[in-house]
Structures are given as C-alpha cells and as structure tokens.
Amino acid sequence: RGIKIETASGLAIPIDDLTASLRLLPLLLGRSSLAFDADVYDGRIRGTADLSGDAREFVVDVEGVDLGRALPLRKAAGVDVVGIVTGKANLSVPSAPNGRPTGRVDLTVKDAGIAGGQLPLPGLGSGLPLPKTGLGRLVAAVKLADGRATFEKLEATGGDAEIHAEGLYFVVQPRMEFAPLTGKARVKLADAFWSRSGMQGFKGLAEAALASSKGADGSWNLAVT
Secondary structure (H helix, E strand, O other): OOEEEEOOOOOEEEEOEEEEEEOHHHHHOOOOEEEEEEEEOOEEEEEEEEOOOOEEEEEEEEEEEEHHHOHHHHHHHOEEEEEEEEEEEEEEEEOOOOOOOEEEEEEEEEEEEEEEEEEEEOOEEEEEEEOOEEEEEEEEEEEEEOOEEEEEEEEEEOOOEEEEEEEEEEEOOOOHHHOOEEEEEEEEEOHHHHOOOOOHHHHHHHHHHOHHHEOOOOOEEEEEO
C-alpha cells in the first residue's frame, strides 16, 4: 500500500494499493508471469505480464481511472486533462531494446475534457491558451504493428468540441517522448461554446491563428505533427 513506481527519467506514478503474484501454470512450464491488481487514480488496473522469453505478453484492463489526478499525464501532454478512463490493452513487447511491439489498445474516456493549458501553433510563440473545454465521450483504438502505432479511431463527440482524427500514427521509440506523430484532425467547436462569457477574445485569437485551415462547415482541418 502507498507505493510509487518511478522511471529513470523521474516519471513517478503513485499507487494506492497493489497486489501481485506469480501465476502458477506458467511457472510450472518454466516461464515467469505476473498477475497484478492495482488501485490507482481512483480506478483499477488489472492484468498479467510475462517476465521471460523473447516476446513478453501484456494483458491489461483499466476501469475508472481519473485522468484529472494523473499529474504525469499532465506533464507529458502540456495541458490539464480530465475524464474517467475504461479500456483494455493486449500487447506483445520484444525483450530487445530495438524490438517492435505489436497488439492493440482500446480506450474510452467518459466526460473527457481540457481544463487549461497551451496549444503550440506555428507563428504564435507563446502558444494558444486553451479555455476549459468539454470533449464528451472520447474513443481511441490503436493498433501496433511494423514499428507504428496507428489510430484506427480517435474521436470526441457530445461536448463543446467535436474531434475526428484521420491517418494519425506515431513511430514507436524506446523513449516515447521522442516518438514522431503524424496525421490530420478535424475540430469543430459548438456555437454554445463561443457564446460563453469571456470567449469573444479567445474566438478572435483562434480565428486569426487558424484562418487558413477553416473549412466550409466551420470546422478546422489541422495537420498534426
């Protein structure tokens, strides 16, 4: 209880409660496989992890994890995100440092949103300040193969902004902060969002910064890099 997982780079994840044990059947077959059950960020993460062999299998179920409490995610994303995550992952990760993982990750975020932060934009040195924005239901489906992680689906619906990604993928790297991300995204903000108090100034700034990417239906078509 009350432990912390920390990487060499200093990324720390606090865990309220963790149960872990070696699985009996794989052990009898000469393999080390761990079953784990953790309470983290008001949610639960359960699964199994192979600890031996050339390719290590990871099966993970996530239930009710509160992104608003995940400080490491906030540091990595550069924005304050909120929402409750449920989903699963099934991955095969080679033990070699340059190996290419395969598998898939499927996640759903309930009441997703952005509580603040900066959106970096070309020509705008300080970035575009992001107001509090609800994204409704966010769905992400990612397939890992051939050294890439491809978003088969990434969309947010039912909130202040609707987001749909197209052809979005990143190249898997040993250190994910250096993984290049490429693709397109279509973003449309609801009329009710602009009518909020204090939003006129932000609307003018956003319209000026993104004028060249605006489509006929009022959505912004963005290149993601």
